[in-house]
Amino acid sequence: MGTDFGWWRLLPRPLRRLPVDLAAIVFAVALTIVSVFTPVVNETPLRVIVGLPFVLFVPGYALIAALFPEAGERPADAEADGPDVDTDEAVADGDRSGIDGIERVALSFGTSIAVVPLIGLVLNFTPFGIRLTPIVVCVSGFTIALTAVAAQRRWALPTEERFRVPYRQWLADARTELFEPDTRTDAALNVLLAISVIIAVSSVGYAVAVPKQGESFTEFYILTEGEDGELVADDYPTEFTRGEPRSLVLGISNHEHKPVNYTAVVAIQRVEIRNNSTTVLESTRLREWSVRLADNETWHRPHTVAPRMTGTDLRLTYFLYKGDPPATPTTENAYRELHLWVNVTAPDQRMASPTDLGAHS
Numbered sequence: 607m608g609t610d611f612g613w614w615r616l617l618p619r620p621l622r623r624l625p626v627d628l629a630a631i632v633f634a635v636a637l638t639i640v641s642v643f644t645p646v647v648n649e650t651p652l653r654v655i656v657g658l659p660f661v662l663f664v665p666g667y668a669l670i671a672a673l674f675p676e677a678g679e680r681p682a683d684a685e686a687d688g689p690d691v692d693t694d695e696a697v698a699d700g701d702r703s704g705i706d707g708i709e710r711v712a713l714s715f716g717t718s719i720a721v722v723p724l725i726g727l728v729l730n731f732t733p734f735g736i737r738l739t740p741i742v743v744c745v746s747g748f749t750i751a752l753t754a755v756a757a758q759r760r761w762a763l764p765t766e767e768r769f770r771v772p773y774r775q776w777l778a779d780a781r782t783e784l785f786e787p788d789t790r791t792d793a794a795l796n797v798l799l800a801i802s803v804i805i806a807v808s809s810v811g812y813a814v815a816v817p818k819q820g821e822s823f824t825e826f827y828i829l830t831e832g833e834d835g836e837l838v839a840d841d842y843p844t845e846f847t848r849g850e851p852r853s854l855v856l857g858i859s860n861h862e863h864k865p866v867n868y869t870a871v872v873a874i875q876r877v878e879i880r881n882n883s884t885t886v887l888e889s890t891r892l893r894e895w896s897v898r899l900a901d902n903e904t905w906h907r908p909h910t911v912a913p914r915m916t917g918t919d920l921r922l923t924y925f926l927y928k929g930d931p932p933a934t935p936t937t938e939n940a941y942r943e944l945h946l947w948v949n950v951t952a953p954d955q956r957m958a959s960p961t962d963l964g965a966h967s
Contacts, residue, residue: 638742665718829854852912
């Protein structure tokens with residue numbers, strides 16, 4: 607069996623018939639989808655390296671390929687007729703409506719920059735919104751659809767009029783220019799060019815692989831559940847009855863640029879405020895949670911609070927620590943601190959009614 611029966615033969619016939627440039631577009635779309643939605647892979651620099659060309663070039667190239675399936679130069683058989691052929695006749699016989707490679711590249715960048723924001727604008731008025739998954743799906747679908755149109759239009763043309771990417775000629779010219787220079791000056795310029803390309807690629811790769819980190823911080827907040835079921839930072843309970851639970855939601859968001867082990871502690875405290883100084887007179891620990899969060903991960907914990915301590919202006923305090931908490935949590939030793947001022951009363955004594963006492967005739 608020859609090489610003709612390799613893995614390429616396993617692909618569907620339309621894919622095997624695709625021109626090289628359109629096949630590269632399909633491959634770029636598939637690679638982008640894999641790099642965006644595959645776990646672990648989508649956390650590597652590959653996502654950025656693949657995603658930038660996908661947004662800035664690929665959709666535009668598919669659109670230009672669909673609009674201009676023709677070659678930008680006169681067909682070879684028209685050129686072979688020689689210079690004596692009348693120009694108007696050559697234009698009539700050959701195709702002059704195509705564009706050359708440089709124009710395709712320039713228009714591809716320009717149309718991509720115009721098309722992708724338009725897709726985002728349309729998504730903004732849909733229930734999907736401008737989010738990663740809808741953007742990738744819509745841009746990918748747009749690109750694949752235009753690639754199919756471009757392939758059909760190119761196949762409909764005579765073979766000699768179809769646009770082709772002369773990659774073999776480019777490779778041969780590059781090989782000759784790099785390894786068979788005409789003069790020593792050309793050889794020196796080739797070496798300088800290669801060094802410049804290596805430095806540029808290394809700089810971009812380092813910038814992508816080791817991005818500059820912004821400010822490190824952790825969000826720590828309390829939420830309540832609204833009537834519509836949404837979590838809101840409003841309508842906090844302030845009146846408690848001893849032993850009766852009230853519902854709250856504790857939230858932690860990690861933006862420390864690394865995984866962190868957190869411990870959250872909630873306590874009810876009786877405090878005295880005098881001369882702008884707060885003194886804790888009594889403190890009772892109510893709940894405690896430990897959680898490990900990756901960078902940019904958020905944790906919500908619905909819970910109930912049922913204080914046993916009674917009094918007015920008690921402080922319901924939430925402490926956050928990195929790692930294990932100390933034996934006595936305080937606002938001074940906590941990494942983050944939240945509190946609500948609450949009143950806790952004893953259960954009301956049930957008033958006896960005549961029916962409870964019994965009616966005797």
